[in-house]
Amino acid sequence: MSSTKIFLKSSDDKTFEIDETAARASETLKNIIDGGCLDGVIPLPNVSSNILPKVIEYCKKHGGDNGSSKKIANGGVDKDKEILPDYDEEEDKREKVRVDELKKWEEEYMDFDQQVLYDLMLAANYLHIKGLLDLTVEKAASMIRGRTPDQIRENFNINSDFTPEEEEEMILIEDEWDDEWAFD
Amino acid sequence: MEKKAAACIPGGETEAITRRMNPFTGTSYFSSTVVVSDTETEKEKRAVYRRWSELPALTIDMILDRLDFVEKFRFASVCVTWRDAAPDFAKRRPQRIIPWLLFSQDTQTGALSFLNLPETMIHHVRIPQINMNLCYGSTQGWLFMFAGDACENNHCFLLNPISKAQIQLPPLSLESRQSFLKVLLSSSPAINEDWMVVAHTVSHGLLFCKPGDRSWSIGPPNSKYAFSFDYGDIIFSGGQVYVLSMLNTVWVFDIKTQNLVLMGGGASPAYDLHNDGIDHGDPYICYLVESNGELFLVARFLKNTAYHYTTIGFLLYKLHKNDNIELRVRGYVWVRQSSFGADRALFLSINGSKSVSTIENPGVQSNCIYFINDLHRQTGKPCDIGICHVEDGKIEPFNIPLDAYAFKFPSVWVTPSV
Numbered sequence: 001m002s003s004t005k006i007f008l009k010s011s012d013d014k015t016f017e018i019d020e021t022a023a024r025a026s027e028t029l030k031n032i033i034d035g036g037c038l039d040g041v042i043p044l045p046n047v048s049s050n051i052l053p054k055v056i057e058y059c060k061k062h063g064g065d066n067g068s069s070k071k072i073a074n075g076g077v078d079k080d081k082e083i084l085p086d087y088d089e090e091e092d093k094r095e096k097v098r099v100d101e102l103k104k105w106e107e108e109y110m111d112f113d114q115q116v117l118y119d120l121m122l123a124a125n126y127l128h129i130k131g132l133l134d135l136t137v138e139k140a141a142s143m144i145r146g147r148t149p150d151q152i153r154e155n156f157n158i159n160s161d162f163t164p165e166e167e168e169e170m171i172l173i174e175d176e177w178d179d180e181w182a183f184d
Numbered sequence: 185m186e187k188k189a190a191a192c193i194p195g196g197e198t199e200a201i202t203r204r205m206n207p208f209t210g211t212s213y214f215s216s217t218v219v220v221s222d223t224e225t226e227k228e229k230r231a232v233y234r235r236w237s238e239l240p241a242l243t244i245d246m247i248l249d250r251l252d253f254v255e256k257f258r259f260a261s262v263c264v265t266w267r268d269a270a271p272d273f274a275k276r277r278p279q280r281i282i283p284w285l286l287f288s289q290d291t292q293t294g295a296l297s298f299l300n301l302p303e304t305m306i307h308h309v310r311i312p313q314i315n316m317n318l319c320y321g322s323t324q325g326w327l328f329m330f331a332g333d334a335c336e337n338n339h340c341f342l343l344n345p346i347s348k349a350q351i352q353l354p355p356l357s358l359e360s361r362q363s364f365l366k367v368l369l370s371s372s373p374a375i376n377e378d379w380m381v382v383a384h385t386v387s388h389g390l391l392f393c394k395p396g397d398r399s400w401s402i403g404p405p406n407s408k409y410a411f412s413f414d415y416g417d418i419i420f421s422g423g424q425v426y427v428l429s430m431l432n433t434v435w436v437f438d439i440k441t442q443n444l445v446l447m448g449g450g451a452s453p454a455y456d457l458h459n460d461g462i463d464h465g466d467p468y469i470c471y472l473v474e475s476n477g478e479l480f481l482v483a484r485f486l487k488n489t490a491y492h493y494t495t496i497g498f499l500l501y502k503l504h505k506n507d508n509i510e511l512r513v514r515g516y517v518w519v520r521q522s523s524f525g526a527d528r529a530l531f532l533s534i535n536g537s538k539s540v541s542t543i544e545n546p547g548v549q550s551n552c553i554y555f556i557n558d559l560h561r562q563t564g565k566p567c568d569i570g571i572c573h574v575e576d577g578k579i580e581p582f583n584i585p586l587d588a589y590a591f592k593f594p595s596v597w598v599t600p601s602v
Contacts, residue, residue, distance in 0.1 A: 118236060125243055137243060141250035149261040156236045161264050 006033070007041040008056070010049040015041060018056050022063030026055075027128030046126045051119040054112075058132050061105060110139055114156050237265035244269045257346070257600070282545050283531040283538050283597035285556060286327075286345070289316045296345055298598065301554065302547020304583060309345050316593045321367040321535045325374075325601030326351075328367040328383075342381070344374065346600050354399045359387040365561070366535065368420045372601050380439065382425055384418045390425065390437065403437060403444075417472040417534070421479075428472035432481060434503060434516065448516025449481070449503060462497050469560060469567075475528055475539035479503040481518055482532060484555060486567060493560060493567040497577055498553055500524060524551050524574045534558045535596045551575055554582075556595045566594065 004020040006029070023029040032042055047055065112120075117139055124132035143155045153160060239247075248256055248270055260270040284298035284307065294314060298307040318330040325346070331339040338361055342351040351373055356364075363386030370380040373395070383391040383400065390403030403425075417428040425437040426447075434449040462485045471482040481501040486493035501518035524530055524539075529548045531538045532555045542550035553572040560567065572579045 114236075118239075121243055122240070125240055133243070133246070137246040138250060140243075141247050144247070144251060144259055145255055147258065149258050152258060152262050156262075158236055158263050158266075160262070 008047075008052060009041045009043045010047055010052045011045050012049050014049040014052075016049075016052050016056055018059060019063065022056070022059040025059040025063040025129055025131070027130070029127060044127070047123045048119070051116070051123050054116070054120055055123050055127065055129070055132070058109065058129065061102075061109075062129075062131055106135065110135060114143070237263050237269075239269075241269070281599050281601065282540055282548060283599045285595050286316075286322070286598045287591060287595040289314075289592070298345075298600075299582075299584060301582065301584075302545060311343070311345060311348060314343065319593065319596065320361075320364050322533075322596035322598050323367055323536050324369040324372040325599045326369060326372065327596070327598070328381075330361065342369070342373065344601070345598060347374065349374065351395075353381060354393055354397055356383065356385075356391070356400065357387070360385040360391065360400075363387040366418055368418060368425070368536070370420055370423065374601060382418065382420065390418070390427075392439065403442070417470060419472050419474055419479075419537075421474050426472060426474075426479065428470060428481065432470060432518065434472070434479065446515075447503075448506065449518050462499075466496070467493065467560065467563070469534065469558065471532055471534065471537055473530060473532070473537045473539060475525065475530065480521075480524070482530070482537075482553070484532070484567075486560070488565075491565070492557075493565055495555055495568055495570060495572070495579060497579075498572050498574065500574065522574075524553065526550055529554065531597045532556070533595075533597050534561070535594070538597060538599060549573070556597070557591055559594050566591075569595070 006018050006020050006023045008016045008018060008023075008029075010016065020033060023033065029042065044052065117136055121133065121136035121140065123129075124136055144152050147155065149160075152158075244266075248259065251259060256270055260267045282300070282302055284300050286296055286298050288297040289295070290297070290308075293310060294312050295308045295310045296314070296316070298309065299305075300307060314329065318332070319327050320330065320340075321328045326342040326344050329341055329343050331341065338355045338358055340353045340356055340361075342353060343349075360383065365384040365386065367384070368382040370376075370382075371378075373379045377395065379395065381393050382403075383393075385391060388402055391400040392403055393400045416430055419426050423439070425439065427435040427437060427444075428449070429435065432449050434447040435444055436447050437444045466485050467488060468483050468485045471484065473480040473482050479502070481503070483499040483501075484495055485497045485499070487496050500521040500523075502521050503516045504519045506515060506517045527541055527543045527550055528539055529542050529545075529550060530553045531540070532553050535558070540548060542548045549571065551574045553574060554570075555567070555572065556569050557566045559565065570579050570581050
C-alpha cells in the first residue's frame, strides 16, 4: 500500500512530513484527513517544533497497528487454536516478541524529563492520541505515587504557593513511620 | 559546589573571581551580572514549571484516576491549583477508602495523629483549638465534638479533620451528653446536602437533626424500650436506622414514618459458648455491623485485668431470614458464622465500624477484625488494640508498636473524606 504524505506545521512554523497511515493514530488528524479538507499542510498551533518530532515518532510506531493488526492477531489466535495448535504456538511466540519489543521501545521512548512530559501530554491531548496520552499520564502518575507532597514538588519542580497560613494549616503533614516516634 | 563550578566554566569562573575580588560588598559589575542572569534562568524555569498546575481538567482527571485515595491527598497538598483541581475526589471511589485510626493528639501543637495501617504511615493533621477529649464519636469521616466542658455549654458540631470544615449542630441537653453513646451521619455533608445526624443517648434514646434544624427531634419513645436500648448499638443502612438492643434483637426505625419495628434476632452469644475458650462469666461487647449489605452481630469477648480488658476472641453472627415456620422466632435470626468473608475485613469500634473489601484494598488482611481501645460502657474500662484472624481466632498486635494503654482518649476510626 503506498502511503500519502501529510505535512504538519508546528506552532513555530516548521513543517514536518508524516505518512498518512501514521497520522491516523491521531483522532484529530484522522478527522481532518477523512473530512477531506486537506489543504497541503495541517497547521498545529498548539504543538511546537521541539515536541512534534516526538509525536511523529510515536505515530510512526503506532499508526500501522491502529487497532487493525492487533485485532487480527488476537482474534486469529483464538479462532485457530483448536484447528492449528502448532501454527498457533508460533503465532503466540511472535506476538510475545512483538509485545516485548514494544515495551522496550516505549521504555526508551518515554525516557525524558518532566518538561518534555508536560508538552507531550498536552500534544497527545490536543491531537487525541489515546495511547500516547495514556503513556504520558501514567508516567506523571508514577512520579506522584508513593511520594510525599515535598517529593512530588521536587519531581515536577513546583514551588508550593500556599500562603504561610495555609502552609501552617497544611492539609496533611506526613511522617513516615520510624521507631523514634514517642508517645508521652 | 567545586565540581559544579568547574563544569560550568564561564559562570563558575566569573563567580569565583568576583568572590575573590570583592567578598564584602557584593556590588561589583561581575557579581551583579551573575546575579541577574541567575534570576532570569530562575524565572524561566518557574515559567516552565508553573505550567504543570495549568494542566487541562481532562488530564488532571486522568492522573487522579490512577492514584489511590491517600495519593490524591498528597496530590492536593502540592500547590493551590492542584488542591483546587481535586476538591471532590472523595466521591469517586468511596469503596476504596480505608479507615485511619485517630489515636493521638500532640498536647502542644494540637496535631492529630492518624495511623494508616495498610501503608504503615502516620499522618499528622494540625487543627488548633480542638480537644480530642471532647470528641464523642466518628461517622462518615466527620468527628462529633462538643465545644467545651460539660458545665460550660452543650454546643456540639461536626468536624472534618481532613478538610477542617465544621458544621454547627443544635445544642444537646446535659443529660444527653452525659449519657451519650454513639453518633451517625446518613451521608457525608461534603457529598450529600441532604444529610441527617442520629445521636444515641441513654437519656433520650434516638435523637435526630437535619441541616438547619434548631433543635434535636426525639425518635422512638425510649421509655417503652429503655430496658433494652440503653447500651445497644445502632447503624445507618439504606436510609433506615437499625438498632441492636441489649437482648440482641434488631429493630428498624423508619425516619419518615417514625415507626419502630422488630426485625428479629435475639438470643445471647453467651449461650453459644461451647469450645471457644471463653467462659460464661467473661465480659463482652456486642457490635452491630453492616458488611456488603448484610447485618452482622460481632461479640467481642474480654478478659478482665486491673486496668484494662484484653480481647480473647470474637463470635460472629449474620442476620438470616428465617424460613422455618415451626421455629417461633419472628422474621430474622442470628446464625453463627465461622468467617467474616474471604475478601472482607472489619474495622471495629463502638464509635462506628466499617467493613471493606480486601480485593480493592490489597494492604488490608482478609477475614480479619481490626479492633481498638473501646471503653466498656458499663464499667468504663478501656480495651486493647489488635487484629483478630477470624479463620483460626489468632489475635496479634498491629504492625506498628502502639501502646494502646497509654492512649489519652479512646481511638476512633476515621474514614478520610473531604
